[in-house]
Amino acid sequence: MILVTQNYKLAFIGAGSMAEAIFSGLIQQNKMSPENIIVTNRQNEERLLELKEKYGVQISSNHEHVLAEANVVILAMKPAGVQKAIESIRSYTSENQLFISVLAGITTDYISYLLGHNAPVIRVMPNTSAAVGSSATVFAPGKSVKDEHLTITESLFQAVGMVRQVKEEDVDSVTAIAGSGPAYMYYIVEAMFDSLDELHLDRQLGEALILQMIQGSVDLMKNSGHTPRELYQKVKSPGGTTEAGLKVLEDNQIQETMRNCINRAAQRSKEITKEMSTVPANTIK
Numbered sequence: 190m191i192l193v194t195q196n197y198k199l200a201f202i203g204a205g206s207m208a209e210a211i212f213s214g215l216i217q218q219n220k221m222s223p224e225n226i227i228v229t230n231r232q233n234e235e236r237l238l239e240l241k242e243k244y245g246v247q248i249s250s251n252h253e254h255v256l257a258e259a260n261v262v263i264l265a266m267k268p269a270g271v272q273k274a275i276e277s278i279r280s281y282t283s284e285n286q287l288f289i290s291v292l293a294g295i296t297t298d299y300i301s302y303l304l305g306h307n308a309p310v311i312r313v314m315p316n317t318s319a320a321v322g323s324s325a326t327v328f329a330p331g332k333s334v335k336d337e338h339l340t341i342t343e344s345l346f347q348a349v350g351m352v353r354q355v356k357e358e359d360v361d362s363v364t365a366i367a368g369s370g371p372a373y374m375y376y377i378v379e380a381m382f383d384s385l386d387e388l389h390l391d392r393q394l395g396e397a398l399i400l401q402m403i404q405g406s407v408d409l410m411k412n413s414g415h416t417p418r419e420l421y422q423k424v425k426s427p428g429g430t431t432e433a434g435l436k437v438l439e440d441n442q443i444q445e446t447m448r449n450c451i452n453r454a455a456q457r458s459k460e461i462t463k464e465m466s467t468v469p470a471n472t473i474k
């Protein structure tokens with residue numbers, strides 16, 4: 190289905206980590222040409238120049254210019270900045286444009302309310318692995334979304350990884366796994382890397398072994414048909430090294446901690462909705 194992206198002009202409102210991960214992934218996977226991507230931010234001109242230099246994308250601080258030719262507008266500022274950001278572009282937007290928001294906790298209804306018209310709005314939750322074509326992305330349609338808009342969104346994000354459609358009410362939960370999840374993995378891997386010094390192992394060799402070990406574990410989980418529990422039972426020998434290590438994880442309730450971590454992130458997404466994404470009651474149609 191990765192066909193339509195070449196015909197579109199994409200405007201990124203926000204030029205941070207997530208915007209960069211998405212457009213760099215699209216460019217690297219040859220799904221979009223940099224001339225068809227225009228990027229703006231709030232104030233950091235140096236950042237825009239750096240992105241132009243690195244990827245060849247168009248940049249501009251003039252919001253009218255940014256919105257002028259865009260068919261698809263990707264909102265990629267922090268959730269707290271969405272109101273000001275949309276206020277600054279609203280007069281240059283139209284119902285012919287598709288709005289894709291990657292903002293955690295911000296609902297499609299709230300974006301429609303801020304836009305003040307009926308342009309289609311789709312809420313997407315990708316992750317930074319989009320930069321290497323390996324995002325785990327979900328999307329949920331808001332009002333006025335037609336099949337063609339779903340197709341565009343699917344093909345854009347399919348170009349940078351796996352993509353699935355969900356109901357908007359499930360996006361908070363998915364954010365905790367797919368959106369925030371990479372950070373939890375990096376946090377654990379950081380501790381593994383740090384153990385190398387304590388083990389007096391060569392850092393380069395140790396890091397390569399750890400990453401390959403993780404890659405291999407993922408491959409086996411995907412391909413063996415076994416559950417994670419079955420797989421770790423196969424690694425463990427009575428009285429062996431794995432059993433000794435797992436005992437430390439169990440004693441420290443690492444599985445419970447991980448569940449708490451995911452639940453807390455999902456809850457935070459809901460809190461963001463309450464704090465920053467409430468549509469005044471008298472405006473709901």
Ligand SMILES: NC(=O)C1=CN([C@@H]2O[C@H](COP(=O)(O)OP(=O)(O)OC[C@H]3O[C@@H](n4cnc5c(N)ncnc54)[C@H](OP(=O)(O)O)[C@@H]3O)[C@@H](O)[C@H]2O)C=CC1
Pocket residue numbers: 202203204205206207208229230231232233234236265266267268270273274275277291292293314315316317368369
């Ligand atoms: N990082 C991640 O892994 C993921 C992030 N997200 C979501 O992506 C969004 C962006 O996150 P992230 O990239 O990490 O954030 P960053 O802080 O890296 O980037 C935010 C960007 O938004 C710009 N911005 C702020 N206000 C405005 C405005 N009024 N008009 C135009 N641009 C504006 C900033 O510009 P300036 O620097 O000039 O202020 C900056 O370029 C968030 O809503 C987050 O929830 C979703 C999935 C994963």
Ligand SMILES: O=C(O)[C@@H]1CCC=N1
Pocket residue numbers: 293364368369
């Ligand atoms: O931390 C955040 O709020 C964003 C959403 C998912 C990843 N980063």
